[in-house]
Amino acid sequence: MLPFKTLLKIDKSNPEAVFKQLASQLVLLIQKGTLMPDMQLPSTRLLAADLGLHRKTIMAAYNDLITEDWIISKERKEYRVSTLLPIIKPRSYADKAKSSYKAKSAVSFDKLEYVPSLTKISANYKVIVNDGFPDVSIFPIERVSAEYRRLLTLQHLKTASASLNIDGCPVFKDALSIFLNDTRGLNIEPDNLMVTRGAQMAIYIAASMIIKPGDKVLVTTPSYFLADAVFRQLGAELITIPMDDDGADVDAIAEALQYNKVKLLYIIPHHHHPTTVTLSSPRRTRLLEIINAHQLTVIEDDYDYDFQYQYSPYLPLASGAHGGNVIYIGSLTKVLGPNFRIGYMISTPDFLRSAIKLKTLIDMRGDVLMEEIIASLMQSGEFSRFIMKANKLYRHRCNYAANLLTNELAHLVEFKKPQGGMALWLKFNEKYQLAHIIKKSAGLGLQFTGRGYFKGKDLTYDAIRFGFAAMNEQEIEFAVDILKKITR
């Protein structure tokens, strides 16, 4: 007989019933081939004695496995592994196939050279500086857990699975459109709204619908690198618009429109990524004039609107009179943290009808449960309270980081405190090399996970986003200390 006492490990602290644990482990032994088809199993009495369990426990496990066709019994006395198992390791092709996926691909494919590989993050850090993500420590975890418990019922799953809403759950679309109207001065209905997996998918879908190879797209320099990569991937030619402390140079946009047939302008008016600059009010007014005069198609990426640290915030271009030319894209990932990716696209119903078709080809349904959970938090007012709480905390951290960096690292970095958002844009003194500093910091337990921006064609300095939102005071101090130490 096999040494079942060693093979079967029952954990009495595990909330799962012992007989279920036992059954599952027998299945694993069958799948691994330790228990082969037609092999006889020990009697319930014998196995009970061997494992120090009650005989009824063994019988319950065996009965489960008989019901599921893993084992068969003769008159409930002799138990054998079924000879008719579809889920045991099939081997017929396996040896021949050993190397089919080992070599370089035989397929001819697009290498996507425009897209940077995002590096996996190592676990050997003391403190992370991300490029602008929320602090999941303030995530309303108990409420969300309670909502999962409420929604994870068979009846609810059944209802949810019987409906297909590629554009998002109706209850969430209703709540989200009210939330967006209330916070952003928009005036939309749910049919102006499509839910996506994060702003990235919305950018990808909108751009794919608009851009044909060779089309010219206006982007700021620098700009959000993953949006640039989408446009390039679609074959666009990028025309760059300079940035200054008031945001994108709107006169340069007007000029570019004089000399080029421009298909699209991509712009981030609030807390621009990466530079954190907010487009000034006069420039917003001027840009709306340009949009109307030229019927210029615009993707307004407003990923960070909910985090504004000055009262009387600017409103998005989308809430202005833009004649339907502005496709407005936002994200809840900056509220919920990166574990839950939910974004949205706002446009006219006819544009969205086609956008929904493209989404069908890419992703069908979204995260149904999380959409319903957020709808519930929005309806109760908790969502807004959570954002308010986060704003208060991040505003404090923004000030704390800004003061410390100004006082301790003036020799190394220069920055302008942003009006909102989750990051500072640190421009490095040319005496220091950012690549070297990132590497050295990592060795001392300080990991920058954002992208480094280096002096070159588009930039006259090295720079990186210093995401303060997820760092507490001690962590900010730690980061500043390390940077001070390695540049002393």
Place this chain on the structure above:
Amino acid sequence: MLPFKTLLKIDKSNPEAVFKQLASQLVLLIQKGTLMPDMQLPSTRLLAADLGLHRKTIMAAYNDLITEDWIISKERKEYRVSTLLPIIKPRSYADKAKSSYKAKSAVSFDKLEYVPSLTKISANYKVIVNDGFPDVSIFPIERVSAEYRRLLTLQHLKTASASLNIDGCPVFKDALSIFLNDTRGLNIEPDNLMVTRGAQMAIYIAASMIIKPGDKVLVTTPSYFLADAVFRQLGAELITIPMDDDGADVDAIAEALQYNKVKLLYIIPHHHHPTTVTLSSPRRTRLLEIINAHQLTVIEDDYDYDFQYQYSPYLPLASGAHGGNVIYIGSLTKVLGPNFRIGYMISTPDFLRSAIKLKTLIDMRGDVLMEEIIASLMQSGEFSRFIMKANKLYRHRCNYAANLLTNELAHLVEFKKPQGGMALWLKFNEKYQLAHIIKKSAGLGLQFTGRGYFKGKDLTYDAIRFGFAAMNEQEIEFAVDILKKITR
């Protein structure tokens, strides 16, 4: 004073603390503009009396709101709505913008005419016949709930959000590659695997990497309509391969390769969608020869492999010797139900490196929590047990539906019982019009949610997929009764 007794609705059966409910509802009133900036709030004593609550409850709510900057207090006596509220309805652009998103879009965009609009499902049904989805009633809901509880801790969310795995959570990729090797005779490592949102995203990504406008793609006729739509959207020319009871006509594939520069073959060898036919063993062998001889790039869509009702199942092409030409795509959505979309793509590491780049542009991270939950169920053996249980149930339902349809509806439909999967492919007698039958059935409470396939260029008959897996015996009987009634 405002009628707070009417405005504020406290639900004592709600698990949330009363003071928290109160605070959230006050926030809603502020956001709606019922409570305006600088408006004085009732004293704690007055409001307590008005609402029949303890004064300390009111104070706790007010204190929360003070901390969050919604209200301010003068010496804890007078309470007023803050004048510095960023989250109150901003109105500056709102009136001007009233119609910006109402009219037809000003933007010039791709209408995606190849892609059918999937209709939303109405709630006025007694019984649904889907086109082949699992029964969520057998979903292991308690285990999954317990796993959500285990994973929804701040520490875990923090760790998860600090790592970025565009290709899927490492623990899930490990478990999934073992599962796929065990069940499908594959021989892959985790770096042969990228996790996606459902098979659809994997098809979209693989096709986007391979197809350039004008490229020729071989597809069966009929074929999975959302894969066809992806290829067309990418500008491919489709060359159709006929189907018979042994699956795709492999000789026709060989012939098409003689006369065309073919970029890609898309094939569903198991329980073909929509026809449910499984590619025969001799044709699989022959197809592998053709793939090797022509270095033919193949997308093998194996969405339904886990559901096979005959022992000694066929293995996928991907487990054969295909020289890396086969990109293998599968889905867990057919196991988990449509609420949780998880799919995967298997190929060589260099192909996947570029696929991960394209996924970065579309969707970044997947459903981190669900990936970890499934990893845990796979490791404990519960995932395989669940599939076994589902197979047993669906095999029974397949037989039940097949018998009933044969006995009661021979005048109306013709079909071949499939070797696995979740649907029957019902070909309609030409005396009856499917469109009419679908409409009439819906009026009687029987809703077909799958796509109707109609006689025309590609088909010599009307047909629809009859998804039996999610229907119990009574529901199958109901469906057959209705169909009988309207065709008598």
